[in-house]
Amino acid sequence: MKRLAPLLLLxxxxxxxxxxxxxxxxxxxxxxxxxxxxxxxxxxxxxYKALFTDGTLAASLALSLKVAFLSAAxxxxxxxxxxxxxxxLRRGRRGALLLLRLPILVPHTVTALFLIVLxxxxxxxxxxxxxxxxxxxxxxxxxxxxxxGGMGMLAAYLWKEIPFVAYFVAALMGSVRDTLGEAARNLGxxxxxxxxxxxxPLSLPAIGSAFLIIFAxxxxxxxxPLLLGxxxxxxxxxxxxxxxxxxxxLHRPYxxxxxxxxxxxxxxxxxxxxxxxxxxxxxxxxxx
Amino acid sequence: xxxxxxxxxxxxxxxxILHGVDLTIRDGELLALLGSSGCGKSTCLKTIAGIVPLSGxxxxxxxxxxxxxxxxxxxxxxVFQDLRLFPHLTAAENVAFPLRMRGVPRxxxxxxxxxxxxxxxxxxxxxxxxxxxxxxxxxxxxxxxALAARPRVLLLDEPFSSLDENLREDMRxxxxxxxEQLHMTTVLVTHDRREALSMAHxxxxxxxxxxxxxxxxxxxxxxxxxxxxxxxxxxxxxxPGTVRDGVFSMGELSFPAAVPDGAWDAFLRPGALKPGQxxxxxxxxxxxxxxxxxxxxxxxxxxxRLALTAPAPLGPVGQTVLTGVDGAQAVLFPRDP
Numbered sequence: 335m336k337r338l339a340p341l342l343l344l345x346x347x348x349x350x351x352x353x354x355x356x357x358x359x360x361x362x363x364x365x366x367x368x369x370x371x372x373x374x375x376x377x378x379x380x381x382y383k384a385l386f387t388d389g390t391l392a393a394s395l396a397l398s399l400k401v402a403f404l405s406a407a408x409x410x411x412x413x414x415x416x417x418x419x420x421x422x423l424r425r426g427r428r429g430a431l432l433l434l435r436l437p438i439l440v441p442h443t444v445t446a447l448f449l450i451v452l453x454x455x456x457x458x459x460x461x462x463x464x465x466x467x468x469x470x471x472x473x474x475x476x477x478x479x480x481x482x483g484g485m486g487m488l489a490a491y492l493w494k495e496i497p498f499v500a501y502f503v504a505a506l507m508g509s510v511r512d513t514l515g516e517a518a519r520n521l522g523x524x525x526x527x528x529x530x531x532x533x534x535p536l537s538l539p540a541i542g543s544a545f546l547i548i549f550a551x552x553x554x555x556x557x558x559p560l561l562l563g564x565x566x567x568x569x570x571x572x573x574x575x576x577x578x579x580x581x582x583x584l585h586r587p588y589x590x591x592x593x594x595x596x597x598x599x600x601x602x603x604x605x606x607x608x609x610x611x612x613x614x615x616x617x618x619x620x621x622x
Numbered sequence: 623x624x625x626x627x628x629x630x631x632x633x634x635x636x637x638x639i640l641h642g643v644d645l646t647i648r649d650g651e652l653l654a655l656l657g658s659s660g661c662g663k664s665t666c667l668k669t670i671a672g673i674v675p676l677s678g679x680x681x682x683x684x685x686x687x688x689x690x691x692x693x694x695x696x697x698x699x700x701v702f703q704d705l706r707l708f709p710h711l712t713a714a715e716n717v718a719f720p721l722r723m724r725g726v727p728r729x730x731x732x733x734x735x736x737x738x739x740x741x742x743x744x745x746x747x748x749x750x751x752x753x754x755x756x757x758x759x760x761x762x763x764x765x766x767x768a769l770a771a772r773p774r775v776l777l778l779d780e781p782f783s784s785l786d787e788n789l790r791e792d793m794r795x796x797x798x799x800x801x802e803q804l805h806m807t808t809v810l811v812t813h814d815r816r817e818a819l820s821m822a823h824x825x826x827x828x829x830x831x832x833x834x835x836x837x838x839x840x841x842x843x844x845x846x847x848x849x850x851x852x853x854x855x856x857x858x859x860x861x862p863g864t865v866r867d868g869v870f871s872m873g874e875l876s877f878p879a880a881v882p883d884g885a886w887d888a889f890l891r892p893g894a895l896k897p898g899q900x901x902x903x904x905x906x907x908x909x910x911x912x913x914x915x916x917x918x919x920x921x922x923x924x925x926x927r928l929a930l931t932a933p934a935p936l937g938p939v940g941q942t943v944l945t946g947v948d949g950a951q952a953v954l955f956p957r958d959p
Binding site for chain 2: 513514516517518519520521522523524525527528531532535536
C-alpha cells in the first residue's frame with residue numbers, strides 16, 4: 335500500500351495528462367488524413383504539404399512566423415534595455431519593477447480591445463487629431479490595425495511583452511549586475527563596458543528563455559490575431575479554427591495539420607528552453 | 623601612495639554604518655582592518671572602492687581626492703570575499719579582463735595574464751574555465767586578476783575565509799610576499815586575530831563603524847587602548863584594585879602604576895603572571911592537556927580567570943598557587959562606575 339500511495343496521489347494528474355495526450359494523438363492522426371467517419375482512411379502528408387504550397391495556408395504560416403519572430407525579437411531587445419535601465423536606477427528600483435507587473439497582469443484580450451479603442455481609424459487618437467484639425471477625416475489616420483502586415487498584433491505583443499521581458503530578466507540580471515558587474519567596474523570597466531562584457535552575456539540564458547516564451551505564445555495565440563489581425567491573410571490559429579468549423583468536413587485534416595505544426599514548433603521551443611534552463615542553473619552555481 | 627580617510631561616513635539602506643572613520647594607510651604598507659562581523663569593516667572597504675557612496679568625510683590618495691572619482695577610475699581594486707570571477711571566461715581571460723578594459727591588445731594581455739598566473743603559482747592553467755578550478759586555485763586567480771589591474775591600492779575583503787587552514791597559510795604567505803615585492807599599499811579586512819597580527823605592518827581595530835585603535839601588531843596586542851580591544855584579542859583577565867600615589871595594589875599585591883588615584887582594573891595576559899613567585903593567591907580551576915603542554919586555568923577574586931600553558935600542570939585542581947605579577951606588562955583601565 336505504501337508503495338502504491340504516490341501512484342494513487344498522482345492519479346488525477348495522470349488521468350488529465352492521459353486525456354491530453356489522447357486528444358493530441360487524435361489530432362495528429364486526423365492531420366495525417368485518417369478520419370474513417372468522414373470516409374478518410376488513407377494516411378498521407380498532403381495536408382502538411384498544403385501548409386507550404388496552398389496560397390492561403392502558406393500566407394497564414396508566413397504571417398504567423400513573421401509576427402511571432404518580430405514581436406519576440408523586438409520585445410526581447412527593448413525589454414532587456416528597459417531592464418538594464420531600471421536596474422541602473424539609484425532609487426525606486428523595486429517600485430519600478432512593481433509597476434512593470436501592471437501590463438503583464440492585463441489579459442491579451444483586454445490589451446487588444448484597448449488598442450482598438452486607442453488606435454483604430456475611429457479611435458481616441460484619431461479623434462483627438464481630428465478635433466485638433468490635424469486630420470480632416472478618419473481615412474487620413476493610418477490603418478495601423480487590421481492591416482495585412484500585422485502591425486496591430488505586433489503593437490499588442492510589444493505593449494504586453496516588453497514589460498514581461500524586463501520583469502523576467504530582472505532577477506538574473508540584477509544579481510549578476512550587483513556582484514560580477516560590480517567586480518567588472520572595480521577592475522576598471524566603465525558602466526557600459528561592464529554591462530556589455532559581463533552583465534549582458536551572463537544574463538543571456540534568461541533573455542533567451544524570454545524570447546522563446548514570447549515566440550511560442552505569439553505563434554500559437556488565437557485572440558490577438560482574431561481581434562487585431564487582417565481579413566487576409568489570417569494568422570495560423572485563426573485559419574485553423576476556420577478550417578475546423580468549415581461546413582465541409584473534409585477541411586478538418588487541414589485544421590489538424592496546422593495544429594500539428596504549431597505543436598511541433600512549440601515542442602522544439604520547449605526543448606531549447608529546457609537546455610537554456612540547465613545552462614542558467616549552471617551559471618548560477620558558478621557565480622554564487 | 624598614502625591613503626587617508628578622514629571622518630568617513632557611509633550608510634547602507636538608510637542606516638549609517640560608518641560613523642566617522644579616521645585612518646591613514648602608509649605607502650606600501652599592509653594594514654589589517656580587524657573587527658567582528660557587522661562592525662562595518664567591509665563597508666569601509668567598499669566605500670574606499672566607491673561601491674558604497676560616501677555620505678560624509680573625505681578619502682584622499684596622495685594629493686588626489688578619491689571620493690569624486692567613479693569606481694572604475696579610482697585604481698582601487700578589491701579581492702571580494704566571494705571572489706566574483708567571471709564564469710563565462712577562462713582563468714587567463716579573467717586575469718586579462720582589467721587589461722582588456724585598458725585597451726591592451728589580445729595577444730599581449732593574455733601573455734601578461736599568463737605571467738601573473740605564474741606569479742600566483744598557477745602556471746599552465748590559463749585555459750581552464752572558472753568552473754574547473756578548485757577553491758584554492760580560484761583564490762589565486764582572483765588575486766592575480768586584482769594585481770593585473772595594477773591597482774594603486776589593493777583591498778582584500780576576507781579573501782581566505784572560505785579556505786581550509788592549510789591553504790589559508792599558503793595564501794597568507796603568497797599575499798605577504800607579493801605585497802612586499804610589489805610594494806603595494808594594501809588593506810586586509812579580517813575578523814581573524816592571528817591573521818591580522820601575523821600578516822600586517824599595522825592593525826586597525828574597528829568597533830561599531832569607527833576605528834578604536836591603530837598601531838603595530840605588538841602594541842595592539844600588548845597595550846590595548848580600550849577594554850573592547852583587549853577583550854577582542856582575548857586570553858586575558860582583569861584584576862580589580864586601587865591606585866594610590868602611583869602604586870596599584872590589591873591585597874598583598876602591588877606594583878607601580880602611572881595613573882591618577884582611584885579604582886582601576888589591571889588587565890593581564892598570561893605572560894604577566896609569575897606562578898609561585900608572589901603574594902597573589904590564585905586557585906587552579908581547570909587543567910587540560912593540549913599535546914605540546916598543559917593548560918592550567920587559574921581563578922582569582924571577582925571572576926578573574928587566566929589560562930597559562932606550561933610543560934607541566936601548575937598543580938591539581940583546587941590547589942592555591944601564590945602568584946606574582948609583572949607590573950610593566952599590566953594595562954590599567956578605570957573601573958566602570
